[in-house]
Amino acid sequence: MCAEDAGDLVCIACPRSCLLRVDPKDPSAVLGAGCERGLEYIESETTSAGRVFTGIVRVEGGARPVAPVRSTTTVPRAELLGVARRLATVSVAAPVAFGDIVFTDPCLGIEFRATGDAPAAAGVNEGRSA
Ligand code: SF4
Secondary structure, eight states, X not given: OOOOOTTOEEOOSSTTOOEEEEOTTOTTOEESOSSXXXXXXXXXXXXXXXXXXXXXXXXXXBSSSEEEEEEEEEEEGGGXXXXXXXXXXXXXXXXBOTTOEEEEOTTTOOEEEESSOBOBOTTSSTTOOO
16 A cells, blocks of 8 residues: 555655645645755645656667757646657767767757767768867
């Protein structure tokens, strides 16, 4: 049996994972928070919730077919599916290096950085001078 109700939130600001609940007798009070960050967390979750978006992009000519990426800021939850659809259309040329900005979402202006390398496939850049 799950102890959580639909109105409960688990704070993810630290590993303690406090179960937060708005006091039914006083909607302005939050129960279960182990510290002030929990109050900030439930405030942000109930007003402007967002998530850091992690995914992959296709890499053309790479030793690996994809590179991992993550958004540099949080993406509003209502926009997550749209971002996923747009990111699925992205294809970049190898090489991709950790930290490269590989995509800027055209609707939200949020940048996505590579979180891993995707070197060029052997032979792709051979014969070219730097
Ligand atoms: S309320 Fe504070 S102690 Fe509890 S999980 Fe959040 S940050 Fe950690």
